[in-house]
Amino acid sequence: MVSDAIIADNLWKSFIETRGFFKRKKSIVEALRGVSFRVHRGEVYGLLGPNGAGKTTTIKILSTLLLPDKGKALILGHDVVEEAEKVRRVIGVSLSVERGFFWKLTGYENLRYFGLLHGLHGDVLEERINYLFKILGLEELGARDKFYEDFSLGMKARLSIARALLHDPPVLILDEPTLGLDPASSRHIRELLVKLSREEDKTVLITSHNMFEVEMICDRVGIINKGRIIAEGTVQELKKIVIGSVPVVFVFHLKRDKSFVESFFSEILGSIGFVVELSEDYYRVRVLVRRGEEDVIVHRVLEKLRSVGGRVKEVRIEEPSLEDVFIKLTSGSGGG
């Protein structure tokens, strides 16, 4: 009896990129450098990491779309390389949610194509499509008779998840299922995934770089960075990593680019971890400070910011979140 639905054991993958026409330059990108994790049956597991961390590469290997250079992966006991056909029967896959369908076919026609390809037909297929349109809220959005090319991103994402569910697989493998969606669509998808895991005992693996989302729906989380899993556990367990630290958030306006702000802060903060985000003219910098040192750091940052002409809008102290775990693990002093 296998209790782990997904086992990734020391997966390695590198890509060779060739560039140039006459002088062929080769460069090697090490996408995965020994990724290992396990997802229990019926669990929602989140693979969390920044751009280029290796999330999609991991997803592709697990869904038999990409061969690993080294290592092994099993889905419900079947090897993804040796027994790809068996694996394919038990997984539902969604890659990038904004493509992967025929543009000139309607939502219904598209779903029907993939249903037929999975051996469903007749009333069984009709009922399945109706059911999926209903639970994904596609019926209300009028997706049935609309061409895919006229879909909104939210509708595309929902259709992509409907396809993954067509043959009612016990394991779902979804790459950034809510990337770029509005709050309503994201919430709908998140609630559905939790429901599928609780009520139908489906195992769900999602990737994301949205900490908030992962914190909300995942039973366990693996944090991936530069091709390695750097921490794993429940959200509560992971938050223990940042006990004794306080996140301080600076919101300000500054007429300089992001890389300037990044080097500016690392000069001020030394080995203290932080992340910089830019949204609508404002920088949002989250700094993970040791408890008791808040005042000193806030004072120092404000002073320096003023000296380069920054207009500070807000400084606030927050509750530790997954984001802080990530900052701590990837900053100079943390990591490992």
Added chain:
Amino acid sequence: MSFLKQEYSMFLWVVRAELHAYFSWLRNNRLFAFMMLVWPYLFAFFMIGLGVLLGSLSVYAERMGVSNPLFYIIVASGVLVSSLNIMDTIVWSLVDYKWLGILPYIIVSPPGFRRVSVYGLTIPSIISGFISLTSILPAVLFLEGWLGCFKLFIILLIVYIGMLPLIGLGVFLASITLMLKEESFVSFLSPFMLLVSGVYYPLSVLPWFLRIIARIFPVTYVVEAVKLVSVLGYPDISRLLQIVGLLFILMIVYNLLFFPAVKRAEYFVKKKGVAV
């Protein structure tokens, strides 16, 4: 036995899916469907116009060795358009699947990449070949009556036999395009086919290397068979059978070439992570 049964049901799944996609697509793209019907006529009028410009139709008939030039030109255009459609359908479908991002979902479907590329792409090509050829039915009826229709039926059979190696060739080329990471060169295929098929002029006008290429190109034989069938009265049956035999040989050769190519293409896609 159970292997055959499984293979047969997978075949059915793919056929159902591709038929559905093809007809839905045609329904949603009526202008294209209409163009498919008139295309052979456009080709034929173009060639007749050119022919009259360079000399009379009877001179053309003599040069090409056919008895009823009008009938021949229309039928040959039908054959050519359907062959072009077949190649285009096969080669572009895989490239389309790649561009649309559908390829990964085909790979993870139970029939998988290989079955969908072989069974799946056969279906639309059979249909598009059929549509192009039946579209000339009215013209054939008008020119040669029921005998013409019977000949057209024979020609359809020959086109289908000629399609067997074309499917191999098409899937082979499609596999190569996937591996090259570059697909635009496929657009040169149709004009090239037009050039070496010998539909509108005798092959002897071509330079020697194109003649060699023409000899290993199935459409050339189909065209030759069409010429045979479009004589008045009974055609030379023994030469016809010879051509059919040759097409079967080509089918075997191309399919031996293409199975390993599709396998390699699949491996390549999975190793390099292109297209998925």
